Amino acid sequence: MTATQPPYRTLNPATGEVLATFDTATDDLIATAITAADDAYRAWREQPLEARVDVVRHVGRLLRERATELAELAKLEMGKKLDEGTGEVEFSASIFEFYADHAAALLADQRIPSFSGGTAVVQRRPVGVLLGVMPWNFPVYQVARFAAPNLVLGNTILLKHAESVPQCALVIADVMRDAGVPEGVYTNLFASFDQVETIIGDPRVQGVSVTGSERAGAAVAATAGRSLKKCLLELGGSDPFIVLDGDSKQLARTAWEFRVYNMGQACNSNKRMIVTDDLYDDFVAELVTLAGDLAPAEIAPMSSRKAAETLAAQVADAVDKGATLHVGGELAEGPAAFYTPAVLTGVTPDMRAYSEELFGPVAVVYRVRDEEEAVALANASAYGLGASVFSTDTARAEKVAQRLEAGMVNVNTPAGEGPDIPFGGVKRSGFGRELGALGIDEFVNKQVYVVAD
Known part of the structure; x- marks a missing residue:
């Protein structure tokens, strides 16, 4: 994944002024974060679904409370109009609320009625640590549609946001923490391109979701393919x-x-x-x-x-x-x-x-x-x-x-x-779906469970 790494910084596009800069994560910090996410997964997946639902619902409430703050940051970091920014955050809140409201139905066991000689069902189980590589154009919504279903499901998340929206990324991480998301279950990382490759290659990481350019998607997909990791790509369009x-x-x-x-x-x-x-x-x-x-x-x-x-x-x-x-x-x-x-x-x-x-x-x-x-x-x-x-x-x-x-x-x-309408494309626009019932099925172990008579 060879490319020049831009710095993590807040650069006001209305003026061209650099307002803040942030250090890229050290390799030691990346290693520690992967270990923490894997450890947290062992506990998070064992929490009752109702407990995970309560936390995810709380994330939605806090996003609504902080909509203006996040909208102002989006305007500062990537130029979004304030009313569009608040609308984005409120829609993001509705995504967390959707998965909180419908998690039990979406994750219910699916019986295989034609099976004889006992009971056979398909169970939906988490898979582990996931990496999200997110873009700048919708700095809250893009995170929401990846994080909400996977937090409900019981996966844990390492989140590498775009280099141009670091303050948005930090506030989202604060919202997660304040809503009760346990340490290690959601971790923001100011990672480099090389570190993204390292994270995907780690055997404890089970998949990666990318929203961005064709170039970014192709690079991540190639890395994921070499490591035999599931990936979801939401790329460009010319609709x-x-x-x-x-x-x-x-x-x-x-x-x-x-x-x-x-x-x-x-x-x-x-x-x-x-x-x-x-x-x-x-x-x-x-x-x-x-x-x-x-x-x-x-x-x-x-x-x-x-x-x-x-x-x-x-x-x-x-x-x-x-x-x-x-x-x-x-x-x-x-x-x-x-x-x-x-x-x-x-x-x-x-x-x-x-x-x-x-x-x-x-x-x-x-x-x-x-x-x-x-x-x-x-x-x-x-x-x-x-x-x-x-x-x-x-x-x-x-x-x-x-x-x-x-x-x-x-x-x-x-x-x-809507939070219930799946989003995704075909051809060079990528593969996989986010949002709705299809969105929670991307990074899931559809485990066949059979009990003989």
Whole structure:
């Protein structure tokens, strides 16, 4: 896992100012943390389910109490708007509450009724120490969807958060401790890339969950494969937003709001808007109006100057090769990370914007003649995270939706979201699922238990 290790630091993307730095963990600290997590697992798994549920429910309560504090830190460290930050924390709390409410049913023994000669059931048991490698774009939610089901189940967690949100990581660890999560059951680690490899290779660690870039996912998966460890990958996306018919202006507003949420820095954002001929012109015009009407105060910085520069380079490549930038696309002077939300059309396969994920506030719109062309374009991507289809004729939209290659497909909504709705993709968007009933089944020993007559 060879790469240059960035420092753990709080760098305000609105100003480029470094506000705090944090030491990377020593190798001795990593070794001690693995031992503590393994020791804690022996006790945590033996706790009655009700006791683990009480602790997990308490985590949810404390997240609600500290929502403003965490939102302010997210704004400081990665530029998130305050209202979006509080919404993220409250949604994260609902994830802990969901697993607390439904743990007994989700983990109930599953009888095998066809078995004769005794009783056979499938029991859901914990597996041990897990490593989570989390990203910066949703610094609380990403942790919640990994930690909540596994804490209920009885696994223990080593958490390596993104280098750019260390203070968020520390507060989350404080919340865990204050909620009664025992020492060693949840441990925040400011680990290096090399130490991540060491952790995965340790025989006491049973699996790793990664949310992040393709590059990070591929590196971790390769390491996990060499060590024969289960891994879950939630990676990038270039989700299609297909418009077949309807109110073009209203659909454009729906598309725009979803696209610029979190300044476009969401894996399942609608990065490719695919619109039929008769709605296309009005749809694009409305997007241009919405982007042009944004006041400076409504535009948050992107997560980092590097992220903004990468997005600007992708858009510039498209324009240089003939695409049309209708509005926005202005990169602020450094070191600030501001990039004005943009509308881009005329993207063709020879442009980076066609095949690469645009992780920022750029609405790319494609014109198509019919449903066949829409489906072909939607599926012409290496990614397969989410997708959505819009039509006044629900049956028509459903027929198209059933042909899309994605882990999450939505009809007449950009995304189905909730703690009970599984999240995950196919193709280069990764594998495995988080949230809902599927999320608690990833790092579990589905133990067959037979008692003969």
